[in-house]
Amino acid sequence: MLDSDDRAILRQMQADPSLGVPDIADRVGMTAARVTRRIEKLVAAGVLLGQEAVIDWAALGFSVHVSLRITLDKTQARAFDEFIAAARAVREVIEIQTFLGRVDVRLSLVARDLAHYQQLYRENVLTLPHIADIEALMDVANVKSERRLPL
Template sequence: MLDDRDRKILDLLQADAGISVSDLAERVALSVSACSRRIQRLEESGHIARRIVVLDRKRMGVPTTVFALIKTAHHSDEWIETFRRAISGIPEIVEAHRLTGNQDYILKIVLPRVEHYDVIYKQIVRKIELFDVSASISMEILKSGSAIPVGYAD
């Protein structure tokens, strides 16, 4: 069971995974050792899945975002696993979701420029049969991040 301090620790770590334990402890009003034990417990319980570094996409040369919407005529477990393997080897595909509604999948693809989308498209269709693929180019990022709300956790 998480308490308010655990939630505050999780929230602060989401904002900056590199925060020192002493700074974190001060911000949640705990001793360094007590804070360290809580972090370890949160990792062991699986509340903290991993700690990552967020890179600047422009400096990394991939400022363009394309969302590819995919329809398929296949829905078997075998096809889904083949699709998963096909996209997992393409680093430009940073997110993939199976959807309800008119589309079956959406891929978030980061690219150096929009023209590079054709390279990624060809990599996908060489590996797996798709019914329809349409792409939308992100014009502006209005909100971005990987932080999730901590208030719902038990």
């Protein structure tokens, strides 16, 4: 699906997301117009989903990061849909993942401190619908967080 030119462009974009098209073109040995067309094709194909800002939550005062592993009461037909809709409404939830297995959902949330986390947990998490079991894992250190693919 990807040829060597596409891979070269993607490698440059992953290595330095702040690069503009002219800089990418210089680094991969193509014209800016050709790189632009390639990027447009990658977007149209769904390979490139967009660009995003990576935010350091701690720098904004959110020093507590917790991962909640949740098992839902699957005897309720709409448990997943209702739970996810309610979880999306919690502003401090920054990621929602669903799984197959004993754990159904993982919520990733941020809080300013432990007191704020305790408040969020009591007022926003425990009130989410259809929770059968919940396990909280507090992040101690982020050893590796990589979204780059080896292209």
